Amino acid sequence: MNQLLKKIIPTLGIQEKLTLIFILLSTLPIILVSIITVNQQIEFKREENLRDMESDIKGLRERTTLFLTRIESEILLVMKSTELNKVLRNLETGKGIEPDLRENVEKEFLNIISGNQFYLKGSLLNKRGKEILSVINVGDSASIIPKEELSKTPKNYYAHVVSEMNPGEIYLSPSEISFKQDKFFIPVIDFILPIHNQNAKVSAIVTVNIRAEKLFELLVPLHNVSSKKIFIVNGEGFYIFHSERKNDWKMLFTNRFDENIFHDYSTDLAEKILKEKKNTTLYHQDRIIQYSPIFSGSKAVTDKYFIVEDVAAEMVMLSINKLKTTLLVVVLIVAIISMLIGYLTTRRFLKPIKQLIKGTQIIRSGNLDYKLEITTQDEIRDLISNFNQLVLEWKNKQLLEKEVRKSEKLISSLTQTATDAILVVDVNGKIIVWNSSATRIFGFRKGDVIGKDVFSLIVPEKEREIARQRLVEFLNYDSEVNSGTTIEAYALRKDGTEFPAELSISSVILDETLYATGIIRDITQRKKMVNDLIEAKDKAEVADRLKSEFLNQMSHEIRTPLNGLLNFSDFIRDELQEGENLTEDIDKYFTAVRESGARIIRTVELILLMSEIQTGSYENKPQKTDIYKDILVPLNSKYNTDACNKNLEFSVINKSNFPISNVDPGSIMHVFSHLIENAIKFTEKGKVTVLVENNHMNSLVVSVEDTGIGIAEEYMPKMFNLFSQEEQGNSRSYDGNGLGLALVKKLCEMNRITLQVTSAKGSGTTFRLKFPNGDLNKDA
Amino acid sequence: MKGYTIYILLFFLLTTNFCYAGNLKGKIKVNEEGLSNVVVYLEPVNKGSYAPPKEPAVLDQKNLNFVPHVLPVLLGTKVIFPNSDQTRHSVFSTGDVKKFDFGTYKPGIEKSIVCDKPGLIPVLCYIHHDMSAYIFVLETPYFALTDESGEYVINNLPPGKYRLSFWHEETKIKSQDILIPEHNTVTKNISIDD
Numbered sequence: 001m002n003q004l005l006k007k008i009i010p011t012l013g014i015q016e017k018l019t020l021i022f023i024l025l026s027t028l029p030i031i032l033v034s035i036i037t038v039n040q041q042i043e044f045k046r047e048e049n050l051r052d053m054e055s056d057i058k059g060l061r062e063r064t065t066l067f068l069t070r071i072e073s074e075i076l077l078v079m080k081s082t083e084l085n086k087v088l089r090n091l092e093t094g095k096g097i098e099p100d101l102r103e104n105v106e107k108e109f110l111n112i113i114s115g116n117q118f119y120l121k122g123s124l125l126n127k128r129g130k131e132i133l134s135v136i137n138v139g140d141s142a143s144i145i146p147k148e149e150l151s152k153t154p155k156n157y158y159a160h161v162v163s164e165m166n167p168g169e170i171y172l173s174p175s176e177i178s179f180k181q182d183k184f185f186i187p188v189i190d191f192i193l194p195i196h197n198q199n200a201k202v203s204a205i206v207t208v209n210i211r212a213e214k215l216f217e218l219l220v221p222l223h224n225v226s227s228k229k230i231f232i233v234n235g236e237g238f239y240i241f242h243s244e245r246k247n248d249w250k251m252l253f254t255n256r257f258d259e260n261i262f263h264d265y266s267t268d269l270a271e272k273i274l275k276e277k278k279n280t281t282l283y284h285q286d287r288i289i290q291y292s293p294i295f296s297g298s299k300a301v302t303d304k305y306f307i308v309e310d311v312a313a314e315m316v317m318l319s320i321n322k323l324k325t326t327l328l329v330v331v332l333i334v335a336i337i338s339m340l341i342g343y344l345t346t347r348r349f350l351k352p353i354k355q356l357i358k359g360t361q362i363i364r365s366g367n368l369d370y371k372l373e374i375t376t377q378d379e380i381r382d383l384i385s386n387f388n389q390l391v392l393e394w395k396n397k398q399l400l401e402k403e404v405r406k407s408e409k410l411i412s413s414l415t416q417t418a419t420d421a422i423l424v425v426d427v428n429g430k431i432i433v434w435n436s437s438a439t440r441i442f443g444f445r446k447g448d449v450i451g452k453d454v455f456s457l458i459v460p461e462k463e464r465e466i467a468r469q470r471l472v473e474f475l476n477y478d479s480e481v482n483s484g485t486t487i488e489a490y491a492l493r494k495d496g497t498e499f500p501a502e503l504s505i506s507s508v509i510l511d512e513t514l515y516a517t518g519i520i521r522d523i524t525q526r527k528k529m530v531n532d533l534i535e536a537k538d539k540a541e542v543a544d545r546l547k548s549e550f551l552n553q554m555s556h557e558i559r560t561p562l563n564g565l566l567n568f569s570d571f572i573r574d575e576l577q578e579g580e581n582l583t584e585d586i587d588k589y590f591t592a593v594r595e596s597g598a599r600i601i602r603t604v605e606l607i608l609l610m611s612e613i614q615t616g617s618y619e620n621k622p623q624k625t626d627i628y629k630d631i632l633v634p635l636n637s638k639y640n641t642d643a644c645n646k647n648l649e650f651s652v653i654n655k656s657n658f659p660i661s662n663v664d665p666g667s668i669m670h671v672f673s674h675l676i677e678n679a680i681k682f683t684e685k686g687k688v689t690v691l692v693e694n695n696h697m698n699s700l701v702v703s704v705e706d707t708g709i710g711i712a713e714e715y716m717p718k719m720f721n722l723f724s725q726e727e728q729g730n731s732r733s734y735d736g737n738g739l740g741l742a743l744v745k746k747l748c749e750m751n752r753i754t755l756q757v758t759s760a761k762g763s764g765t766t767f768r769l770k771f772p773n774g775d776l777n778k779d780a
Numbered sequence: 781m782k783g784y785t786i787y788i789l790l791f792f793l794l795t796t797n798f799c800y801a802g803n804l805k806g807k808i809k810v811n812e813e814g815l816s817n818v819v820v821y822l823e824p825v826n827k828g829s830y831a832p833p834k835e836p837a838v839l840d841q842k843n844l845n846f847v848p849h850v851l852p853v854l855l856g857t858k859v860i861f862p863n864s865d866q867t868r869h870s871v872f873s874t875g876d877v878k879k880f881d882f883g884t885y886k887p888g889i890e891k892s893i894v895c896d897k898p899g900l901i902p903v904l905c906y907i908h909h910d911m912s913a914y915i916f917v918l919e920t921p922y923f924a925l926t927d928e929s930g931e932y933v934i935n936n937l938p939p940g941k942y943r944l945s946f947w948h949e950e951t952k953i954k955s956q957d958i959l960i961p962e963h964n965t966v967t968k969n970i971s972i973d974d
Contacts, residue, residue: 153849153949156912157904160874175909176867178844185867190909207909236870236884302870302884302906 014353015346022342027335034327041320046288049316050281053290053309056230057279060307061294063219068170071191074115075206078108079195088195088203091126102133106144109135113208114142118218120177120188121209127162127202129155138179158205162194172295173303174240177209187212189240216241228311232294235304237261237270261308273306286313352380356387368395421520424508427475429454429468432515441522443494458520460492475507475514483507491520499524544615551611555604566597606739609670613746620664620750627702627771628652628659628692631668636690639676648680649687659692661700661771663751671747674740675704675767683708686764700771711759719757720745802960805933806968807926808946814930815948815972817850819916821923822934822942822958830921832856836892839903839913841869846903846913850949852923855898859915861891870906877901877917900947914949946970 012020078084083104090097097105105124113122113135123134130153134145161171171192176185188209197203220230220241231242237260239245261270269284279292291308314321352375359372368391372384415422421438425431431454434446442458449457459467467489483506491501504519573590576582612618625631636652643650672690679688686707695701711719720741748755752772759765804822808815836858840847842865853859863869865887872881877899882891884907895901901915922942924932939962945955951972960966 151910153912155910156902157909160902160904173906173909175907176844238884300872300906301881 015343015350018346018349019339019342022338022345023335026338027331030327030331030334034324034331038320038324038327041323042317045316045320049288049311050290053228053281053288053311054279056309057290057292057294057307060219064294067215067218068172068191071208071210072170072193074112075193075208078105078112079206081105081108084108087124087132088197091132092197092203097132102147106133106135109133110142110144113137118210118214119208120186120211121207123207125155125158125205125207127159127204129157129159129205131155132204155207158192158207161192162202162205165192165194167194167196167200171303172305174212174234174238175209189215212240227315228309230307230309231261232305232307233261233274235274235301235306237274240305273308274304276306283313287311288313288316352376352384356380356384359384359387363391368398418519419521421518421522423454423518423520424515425454425471425518426513426515427472429471431457433517438520441493441520442491458491458493460490460498463489471516474505475516488523491522500527544617547611547615548617551608555608558604559601562597562600566594569593569597603739606743610739610743610746613743613750618750620667620747622662622664622751624660625663625665625668626660627663627668627700628654628656630665631672632690632692632702635669635672635676638673639680642677642680643688646680646683647685648683650676650680650689651687652690653692655691655693656700658694659700659702663753663771664747667747667751671744671753671769672702672704674744678740679704679706679708679765682706683764695770697773699773701768702771703766703768705764705766707764710761710763710765711757712761716757716759801936802939802962803933803935803965804937804944804958804960804968805965806931806970808930808932808948809969809971810930812971814926814928816926816928816930817848817948818926818930818932819850819852819918819923819947820926820932820934820944821852821918821920821947822937822944822960823920824922824938825941825943825957827919830854830919832858836860837915838862839915841865841871841905841911844908844911846905846911848913848925850914850916850925852916852918852925853895854921854923855895855917855919857917858892858894861893863887863889868907869911871903872906873901873903875900875902878915916947944968948972 009017079088083101086101087097087105090101109122109124113119114137117137119137121134121136124132126132131150133147134150136143136145161173165171171190173190173192175188175190177188178185189212191208191210193206193208194202195204195206216232220232220243229242229244231244232240234240239259239261261273265273269282269289272282273289273291276291277293280290282289282291287310289308289310291306293304294307295305355372355375359370362370370391372388415433415435416437418435418437421441422433422435423431423438424433431449431452434444434449436446439445444457455464455468455471484504486502486504488500488502490498491503492498500523502521502523506517508515508517569590573582573587576586609618632652632654636650640650676688676690683706688704688706691703691705693701693703745755747753748769754770756768756770757765758768804820806820808818808820832854837851837853837860839851839859839861841861841863844865844867851859861871861882863885868884868886870882870884871891873879877897878893878895878901880893885891895915895917898917898919901917903913903915905911922934922937924934926932937960939960942958942960943955944958945953947953954970958966958968
């Protein structure tokens with residue numbers, strides 16, 4: 001039961017439990033009262049029944065005693081008669097009995113026996129059991145058995161019984177009598193009474209055979225027997241009397257199947273009944289059995305008697321069962337009512353709790369916006385209110401956590417993907433964070449360094465104490481000012497090698513604890529590169545200086561003697577002219593010398609310029625330059641002569657109202673000199689036009705157009721290369737060193753001038769220079 | 781074959797009777813009337829031990845009577861108590877020689893005792909108070925019971941000296957010495973006065 005309750009109760013909800021308590025509280029008193037009432041009734045009924053049975057048995061005893069006393073007194077009355085005393089005396093002395101005396105005694109016996117229909121036979125025996133006289137009461141009349149018909153042999157049984165009896169006792173023994181003429185047995189109870197003499201010795205025995213059937217009809221009250229069984233058994237369990245088997249009466253010991261108590265009761269119970277010495281009540285299965293020994297006195301099992309009353313408990317309990325049913329119905333009704341009340345009440349109480357449960361389910365499923373509606377005014381309201389507050393806080397916390405997770409993930413990703421070592425240490429230098437680059441750079445694995453002292457791991461020994469001190473100072477005093485500062489220092493790898501490192505350090509406060517975050521970069525390569533660069537620069541500077549010196553030397557060494565040659569050749573010519581020795585031919589030679597010399601100087605200048613540009617020593621100084629007035633007008637007057645000599649029409653036309661650009665005037669002078677020179681050089685007839693204008697974007701564009709030989713299309717990509725001319729070798733028709741256009745291009749690039757060429761072989765070439773739209777003001 | 785058997789038996793009977801053993805016969809009278817159910821037994825002066833018969837002696841119950849009323853047996857004999865009646869019997873004995881109580885038992889059932897002590901065993905029935913019987917356990921195989929006419933015969937007695945005794949339920953045992961000669965029949969009549 002306990003186990004069952006332990007299993008069931010935890011599975012019940014609050015409502016079921018409360019309902020259960022309701023039912024228990026309401027029905028328990030009724031159940032208790034009912035149980036007490038029923039028990040009292042049962043006790044009462046049992047007692048009543050027992051009293052009934054006791055009175056039955058008591059009544060039987062009383063009636064038996066009365067009956068036996070009556071027989072005894074009748075017999076004793078006869079015994080006290082003078083005649084019988086004579087007979088007894090004669091028996092003791094062994095004398096015979098005179099016929100007259102005998103007749104008288106026989107008559108007295110006849111009186112007794114015939115006077116009572118219970119008696120079947122009465123006999124007087126001597127002390128050894130020999131029949132002295134006998135009277136029989138069969139049919140309607142009693143008669144004396146003639147002396148000749150008396151039994152010849154002594155009835156040892158009676159002598160034996162009497163020998164074991166105490167004076168004053170009566171012996172009752174069940175027996176059967178069969179008369180020779182009858183085929184049936186008559187069951188009898190033998191009444192045995194010893195007659196004692198003055199010396200208290202048995203002198204004779206009186207036996208009366210009482211008809212058992214009639215005796216028990218008298219003794220056992222057969223009213224009301226329908227509800228109970230009453231029977232008398234002997235010590236062996238044979239039914240002497242049975243209220244339900246009166247039809248078998250004539251066969252007390254003859255062959256019957258159900259004549260024994262062992263047939264109807266369990267062996268245990270039967271043996272208990274047959275061994276009992278006092279009045280006893282037994283509740284056996286559904287029966288109440290009361291039994292008691294009666295007619296006590298015999299030692300023989302066969303001659304012991306027990307009266308048994310057996311009542312179906314149901315009979316006794318009939319009214320109690322009715323009461324039980326009524327009470328059960330009452331209990332059930334009360335239980336149902338209290339269940340209903342309990343259900344309704346608890347439902348009312350539990351409604352908010354159920355709402356709460358439902359709410360928690362909704363919230364658990366992810367709907368954090370769900371809000372519980374408060375419907376009560378009691379503690380539940382506080383609970384729900386707190387719950388709502390809790391959910392709100394939780395929701396905020398979740399959002400916050402989400403952000404934190406995101407940010408953590410980002411930071412973690414950043415930390416792990418950073419190429420620099422990222423470390424976080426506490427004020428004592430204990431490592432808290434160590435990213436994968438730190439592992440790569442220092443050689444220590446994360447698991448080996450977390451919680452270890454950062455200084456002993458990655459700071460060279462001689463720096464350690466200072467570094468430690470610096471960290472404390474940084475965190476305590478300088479962190480706000482110096483956060484994010486970068487220092488360079490040497491760091492230590494796992495293998496003991498040192499390397500230059502750049503450390504950025506900042507501080508962070510987590511949970512009121514100060515931490516230092518360090519980003520460490522291995523700057524070995526950078527350092528090396530810087531050193532290399534410095535070295536290269538130094539070397540380049542030396543080489544450049546040497547080259548410049550060489551070139552200056554060279555130009556000086558070439559130009560000075562060349563100028564000498566030219567000047568002196570001019571002197572010679574002038575001398576010849578003065579002496580009028582200058583022939584036309586000789587003048588031609590002098591012109592050739594002059595032209596060749598000028599060409600060499602020009603080439604040297606170009607080479608110098610080019611080398612200056614290439615070595616970066618060329619000084620390009622952009623300034624506001626009026627392209628037309630400062631550059632093209634002087635060039636016009638310079639090359640006009642050359643153009644006239646070749647019968648070419650040379651013109652400089654300005655269509656721009658603001659032909660000014662921020663360029664180096666020297667470079668631009670070079671560029672246009674060269675382009676105009678080239679145009680005149682490669683044009684045999686026609687014209688050379690320089691046009692200054694503004695294009696639609698308002699950029700300054702200067703075009704140099706000729707009607708010369710033009711440039712082959714296949715040569716166009718190569719035209720700006722160094723030392724390049726369309727016709728190679730000695731067969732070429734135009735002299736030139738091939739430096740010009742390359743230089744033009746370089747100079748244009750330096751001044752951000754876009755250079756464009758359009759040309760066709762035989763129909764002339766146009767160079768268009770687009771000047772940058774610089775930060776020029778028209779006023780400047 | 782049957783005829784031969786009878787002749788052979790007769791031959792043996794005659795030879796045993798007449799050649800070696802002696803016989804005893806007589807009549808017991810009370811008031812000139814033959815007295816039945818008297819046990820007559822001879823105890824040799826030189827006591828011997830005798831094997832009990834293999835077949836049990838029977839004390840039957842018929843028509844509310846023990847049959848026979850008196851049953852003399854040799855010591856060690858098994859006595860069986862069949863119930864040949866229509867009703868139950870409850871046979872018992874309370875005497876000193878053999879105490880037993882069979883309880884009430886049905887017709888057709890058989891009970892038994894072994895008479896292992898010499899003496900008189902009174903037998904009674906709890907249910908039928910008129911019934912009574914005696915088993916007389918003897919230490920001698922030489923006994924007989926008187927018939928209705930009070931006559932008895934004891935054959936095949938080895939010749940010699942015996943103590944001859946008579947027992948009846950209503951008298952005391954009376955004894956006398958007797959000599960049984962060879963090849964002879966002794967007649968012993970007793971007369972008892974009431």
